[in-house]
Amino acid sequence: MEYVGEHLLPGQIGHFFILVSLIASLTAAFAYFKAVQATPDAKAGWLKLARISFFTEVFAVLVIFAALLHILYYHLFEYKYAWQHTSLSLEFKYIMSAFWEGQEGSTLLWTFWHCVLGVIIIRREKQWEAPVMSVVSFAQFFLATMIIGIYVFDVKIGSNPFILLRDSGVLDEAAGMHVNFDVTQPIRADYLTMITDGNDLNPLLQNYWMVIHPPILFLGFASTLIPFAFAMAGLWTRDIKGWVTRAIPWTLFSVAFLGLGIMMGAKWAYESLNFGGYWAWDPVENASLVPWMIMVSGLHTMLIFKHSGYSLRSSFLFLALSFIFIVYSTFLTKSGVLGDSSVHAFADIGMNGQLFLFLIVFVWLPPFFAAQTNKHRLIITGVTLILSLATYFLAEKIPGFPLYVILAGIATYIVLMNKLVPSVKKEESVSSREFWMFIGSLVFFLAAMIIIFQTSLPVFNKLFNSNKAPGENDEFNYNKIQVLIAFVIGILTAITQYLKYKSTDTKSFLNKMLVPTIISAVVATFILIVVKINYDVHGMGFLINIWLALVATVYATIANAAYIWVGLKGKLKNSGGSVAHFGFGLMLVGMILSSSKKEILSWNTSGIAVPFGEDSKEKTGENLTLVKGVPMQMNDYMVTYVGDSAHPKKEQTYFKVHFKSKTSNEEFTLLPDAFVNYKGNEGLMANPSSKHYWNHDVFTYVSSFYKPTAEGDTISFKPNSININDTIFYSKGFITIEKLAAKDNLPVAGFSKSDTGYTASVKVQELNGSSYSSDLLLIRNAGKTLYQTQDTIMAQSLVLRLEDAGANSVTIGVKESNDVLEYLTLKAYKFPYINLVWAGVIFLVIGSVVAMVRRVRLLKLKAA
Known part of the structure; x- marks a missing residue:
């Protein structure tokens, strides 16, 4: 059957070039592999084939990228990816966000960055091109399998972004949303005419951070492959030491951009999510943090080796584990295993087996390169294939079997590497820089292992059919350990740069440390006494740990700032490490201060209690309900819900909230927005x-709101006849008629001498709460009502009207209705010193880049 309106060419081009990418990357990997093994005469031919294949791969990836972008830009809903991630109302600036919202698009982004980095290696790393690019191309081959979307027998390999909607099995879902045909019948030739819109990009992701954060984060992910590839190349070519010098700039690049990507995500969370912070120890966040921490450890052990000859084995291990944990984070994110514990995880799309295979192959790749001979490598290849197949068939039958395979691979690598890599027999001096750098690297690595263990509990539960929970307060379980890590790392970061490699003169060291130590002590004392940290939520013991961590991180910040002038004579181009350490310390200081002194501003003083439900994280007492147009006190501000506006195309409301300081002339307006997430629960x-x-920062978000319905209020007044000083009860309190007066002269247009006017003074008393006054007016003539007023007590959702009046009695009409009350419930925090976090990140990245540039210049000078 020919289907009307389908645009098949972009998909056909995309399909074709996915196959080209798959074949070209495998060919490049094989050709580079042969180039390493070949004689000098044959090497040139293999290199030529490898480069042609890799550049073909680059071209194919660019075409795939362009084809998918074309489908999204023109909303070609015949393709599942376009229907699933875009809509006609999606703003142009979010088209790229839709590109990498899905698993296939994010994999393409990762592949694209591998292409860019690979081209740079081919141009700059001539000596190491063949072994490094063999690893890079092999990784590209595996990423290509993630988007090929074919079945081998009953095993699904990859998920193709160019699959048509009618072939995807989700037309029944589409029918429930935007299609009005019967999906139980054969698909009609003109089915596209009935698809009126797409499923849209998740509203949570319609944010400018979604445009800029994933590219930087995936550049960081992709960059971890390069130091890993250099380490494997060193093992493979038996140049056990020479790779380190070339890998250090790449490692600095990875530390800078993976760290930047992670913290851009934290800034996005701070600006756009309502959990009131920037880091929630979310499993997917942790899975990206752990490789960065291990990479930092590896960077420092490489520097130790470069200057002293120690820690080479640790460098091999850390760089291997850094990339392995990147692959593991991919598994955690894409497998669906974290679907119930992370807001960032993708849903399972039936590729768990392939993801496990991806992980197992790269776990066993380091032992492959560390093997002594080609015969041994062949044996390890066979073992890897057997274990991969065994994992597929035995994972469900033998609890924990995949974990055993992974641990066996890491153990095998450590054994083979230790046999191959020499160690320095001479003992290190306790007064040397390398000794304490190694201690710091080890502590940082162990901190990463603790984080990944806690993060992996859902995986352990799945592997062992258990149900272990991390504890009631998951955030505290992380913080109580990491705050002690911050103390140790802070102290080591402060003192290590003042030490010399191999040995340090004690007197000289103490003289240099004296001034930074005194300044740090003064600053830390000032913070503890004047600024104060009285965070007692988890007891005095935890508070003392916070104090210790603060002192240590202040010490790290000031000592590294001082070292730029004391140790480096103010030469900024040589001070990249100190600038990075300064930024790291400043970031930790900001994290400790902003988190421990975070203050709730929005304590409920309005007397209006909005129930949030038992399962909600919100507490009524911590949220202030603002009635539209009514100023209310919030801490040192008078806050007014001024108004709101609706998004022109989406169910999204933007609120205008005015703050006026009670202690100064300052005033400002904030514009939080809220929506019901129609793509989730x-x-x-x-x-x-x-x-x-x-x-x-004054940080606010909407926790609930109410606007009267478009149909208007349909509840009628309930008449209540009472005498003066009697009361009428309503759901939240009672109403008292305090005074009634007859008038023969009222300033009302049309009032004549034959008319009779009545005014009633009414008091509304909320039970155990506020009281409100109201004046009502009624004009009658010959028993007929000519004019009457009604008064709305918005804070009580109450409308009053004077229905009738006599000498000493009245009839009051009372109506309780939510439609009279337009309100906004606001959660507000004060985040002290939050800008120290962002400033620290900037300095950390700048310092890493400065250090990288310096290393590259040194390599050029050495080559010259």
């Missing part, structure tokens, strides 16, 4: 809005 979602100061 999260209910009301909110994008925060903040007022930024140099020393704190």
